[in-house]
Amino acid sequence: MSHQLGRVVSEILLRYFGEIVQQVGNDLFTYGSKPIGMIVKTTGLLRSQVIESLRTLLKFDLATFEPSANEIIADYKLLPDNVLLLLRYPRYLLQMKTKYGSEAEILIEELLQQASCTATVLIIAVATKYKDDKEKNINIIRLKDTFISLATAGYIQQAPVAELNEGSEIPTLVPVATIVPDLDSRVIVQAMNSGNIAEANDNIYWRVHYDRFHQDFRDDIMIKAMTRRIDENAGELMRLLLQQMYLASSPWAHESNAIPAMDLRELCRRSAAERPLLHQHVDHYLKVLEENGSGFVVRDGDAGGGLYVVRARDAAQKLLVSVLEHTVTERLGSHAARIFRLILAKKYIEEEDIQKHAMLPNKECKELTYKLLEEHFISVHPMRKAASSGGMNKAVYLYHIKLRDVAQTAVEMCYRSLHNVIKRGAYERTRHSRLREKQRRVRSIVHGMRLRGEPQHNIDDVEETLTPPEIALLQGVEKQLKQLNSAELELDKTLFILKWEKDMDEDNKRFT
Amino acid sequence: MTEDELKEKILSLAKKNPKGITVNDITAAHPDLTSAELVNTINKLLQQGSFDIFNQGGTLLYRFKNQANKQAVKGADNEEKVVFNLISEAGNKGIWIRDIRVRSNLANTQLTKVLKNLESKKLIKAVKCVNASKKKVYMLYNLEPDRSISGGAWYQDQDFESEFVDILNRQCLKFLQQRADKIKCNPRGPIIGRTQSYAAAAEVQKYITDLGISNVKLEVEDFITILNTLVYDGKAESTVYPDGSKVYRAIEALIPAPGIVQVPCGVCPLINKCYSSGLITPQQCVYMAEWLE
Ligand code: SF4
Numbered sequence: 001m002s003h004q005l006g007r008v009v010s011e012i013l014l015r016y017f018g019e020i021v022q023q024v025g026n027d028l029f030t031y032g033s034k035p036i037g038m039i040v041k042t043t044g045l046l047r048s049q050v051i052e053s054l055r056t057l058l059k060f061d062l063a064t065f066e067p068s069a070n071e072i073i074a075d076y077k078l079l080p081d082n083v084l085l086l087l088r089y090p091r092y093l094l095q096m097k098t099k100y101g102s103e104a105e106i107l108i109e110e111l112l113q114q115a116s117c118t119a120t121v122l123i124i125a126v127a128t129k130y131k132d133d134k135e136k137n138i139n140i141i142r143l144k145d146t147f148i149s150l151a152t153a154g155y156i157q158q159a160p161v162a163e164l165n166e167g168s169e170i171p172t173l174v175p176v177a178t179i180v181p182d183l184d185s186r187v188i189v190q191a192m193n194s195g196n197i198a199e200a201n202d203n204i205y206w207r208v209h210y211d212r213f214h215q216d217f218r219d220d221i222m223i224k225a226m227t228r229r230i231d232e233n234a235g236e237l238m239r240l241l242l243q244q245m246y247l248a249s250s251p252w253a254h255e256s257n258a259i260p261a262m263d264l265r266e267l268c269r270r271s272a273a274e275r276p277l278l279h280q281h282v283d284h285y286l287k288v289l290e291e292n293g294s295g296f297v298v299r300d301g302d303a304g305g306g307l308y309v310v311r312a313r314d315a316a317q318k319l320l321v322s323v324l325e326h327t328v329t330e331r332l333g334s335h336a337a338r339i340f341r342l343i344l345a346k347k348y349i350e351e352e353d354i355q356k357h358a359m360l361p362n363k364e365c366k367e368l369t370y371k372l373l374e375e376h377f378i379s380v381h382p383m384r385k386a387a388s389s390g391g392m393n394k395a396v397y398l399y400h401i402k403l404r405d406v407a408q409t410a411v412e413m414c415y416r417s418l419h420n421v422i423k424r425g426a427y428e429r430t431r432h433s434r435l436r437e438k439q440r441r442v443r444s445i446v447h448g449m450r451l452r453g454e455p456q457h458n459i460d461d462v463e464e465t466l467t468p469p470e471i472a473l474l475q476g477v478e479k480q481l482k483q484l485n486s487a488e489l490e491l492d493k494t495l496f497i498l499k500w501e502k503d504m505d506e507d508n509k510r511f512t
Numbered sequence: 513m514t515e516d517e518l519k520e521k522i523l524s525l526a527k528k529n530p531k532g533i534t535v536n537d538i539t540a541a542h543p544d545l546t547s548a549e550l551v552n553t554i555n556k557l558l559q560q561g562s563f564d565i566f567n568q569g570g571t572l573l574y575r576f577k578n579q580a581n582k583q584a585v586k587g588a589d590n591e592e593k594v595v596f597n598l599i600s601e602a603g604n605k606g607i608w609i610r611d612i613r614v615r616s617n618l619a620n621t622q623l624t625k626v627l628k629n630l631e632s633k634k635l636i637k638a639v640k641c642v643n644a645s646k647k648k649v650y651m652l653y654n655l656e657p658d659r660s661i662s663g664g665a666w667y668q669d670q671d672f673e674s675e676f677v678d679i680l681n682r683q684c685l686k687f688l689q690q691r692a693d694k695i696k697c698n699p700r701g702p703i704i705g706r707t708q709s710y711a712a713a714a715e716v717q718k719y720i721t722d723l724g725i726s727n728v729k730l731e732v733e734d735f736i737t738i739l740n741t742l743v744y745d746g747k748a749e750s751t752v753y754p755d756g757s758k759v760y761r762a763i764e765a766l767i768p769a770p771g772i773v774q775v776p777c778g779v780c781p782l783i784n785k786c787y788s789s790g791l792i793t794p795q796q797c798v799y800m801a802e803w804l805e
Contacts (some may be wrong), residue, residue, distance in 0.1 A: 228768075287702075326769055326770055337746065361672040420794035421794070444727075
């Protein structure tokens, strides 16, 4: 695993869980997997500290364990990809809010914080937290309903349970199939009022199902891409295609099962009022969806008015290429990107031909080609030509692009950037920590004074302890931190696309 | 205009087109000629033996006949004749010295001498290839080198005119973009919309020619070359119509600029030299500071 990944993961652990967990995480990352005793030895931490850290990591599914060779003690292993997901939490929440409203958002937020808990505990915890919040107007019945819809839609799932195998002292986690629960809101209300939660508890633990969110993210990318390429109607049709795809295909399949055009026509007919153009020209839209060079959708036979297939794998690849092209353009300029695309289109190409097609001066073309090589965007393949007529043996250098490798280069670059952005954020935070602390204190004092109804000029006095330059500085810092934060989210989005294609290939089963 | 001037004009036109010219070509190039003058001059030229006359698909084609050729062959020895013929066969694509050697069976030194001789008599010339700077080819003195040798419109004395190409590239894109939106929510459906957003190379040619940014005459071929660079720029796509003509249309990238290029690190030349501590660190980075401003 890459050193750069280790650096980001370490920074993330520091930010969310503090230094001790960071140390344990670093240790696990470097050594792959090891038992508690060894962690204590290399980190020099107290045994209790290590155990506490591991507990945190395990709780949030950031680490896992497996029996070591002797079956008596457990080896622990960090799950760096899951650590990266911590950065994605804000997007999960936003997704919930837009799709299911603020109850869902609050439920998911709470569940992410608890990592896993039972339905009753979760609902009561949320209800208690927002009891006094008139604005949100949370009530148990609505929470319960939302919970059930989230479970039905697969955004939350039952947590795996630990089982002891025979002959081993280390439990293994066994996934369980999720059954949508039948919750009785009256029982929950009673439990909440009596404070006796145990009675209503069913001991079924729930957790957030990240993959379900990732499906949404993927769909969103594909729909947006079609909207950009063609228009909103095409985007809408893409959405319908994906929706139909889920009915009969596993969500992360490379290629969906065939989707009858007839069903799509029917769906468009139903929404004819909002999208008259789409309804009128469904078949034409299907055709341009197929023929726009994106390869998201292909026609697969004419049975029953035409069958269409969504090609998620090709889509992943095309989007990956798009990210890479943007990256090359910004790093080395648009002429370099032209060469990059040219090589990609021709698969294997000689230097001379690059110059001819790219229409660039000799020297510039050479320079850019070497820069691309240097930054690992392209690779070169020397080939000995068979003795030619003149008896001269000339080596030919063929340029080409190993997409997977280039994607990895870009992933590394993202890790580096992510690390730097987080590090800079942490640095800005500590640099201004004293001032920020002061601001916090002033705020809480003012809040207390307001509650007590103290006279305004007293409040003003307290507020004025923050001088105008200080306030300006604080605002500046706030803005910077916000910008760094949104950069993190954007980098995470890039990583999502870069890894999507690879993940699909590596284990298609993980997603079923 | 005197008769000699007229002859000169028509001859130079014919020289430029080694494949031959028709009467229409002449009138197109010199619209001020009366048909009487034209017929007269052509007849004179034919008499002089400056023209060969061909019948091609019903139209008469006049081709410039180099009298020097005959003379050269007359006064030359056998080696010169062989070499001269090889070179003249090669036409305006030229022939490489190694190929002459192989096919003429002459020794290297002798061949160089023969070539020198012919060159000094101004019967042949050596032309450098644009796409292989070391490679020289020989062709008849009066020929205009082929595009593949001279590089065509994009070369000025072997120098590639990249600015010219860039300007054309931008103008072509502008032209395509003007109609690119036709596909969006077109009331007549996306296929018709797409067709409306396509432009054939010939249309682009007309647009650019009318703009008058180029003082060289650019052929449709040239525009296809330029339009293809747009395809490699990811800014256009192309397709072929059933009648074989190529059409182009401007497109958008599938995704907007991704996060990686929105942060300074993604475009930073020092990214591989930037560490948690040391000379270049994210904490002290000026790129970051500028970006956060
Ligand atoms: S932190 Fe600064 S120096 Fe380091 S990679 Fe980013 S932009 Fe470059």
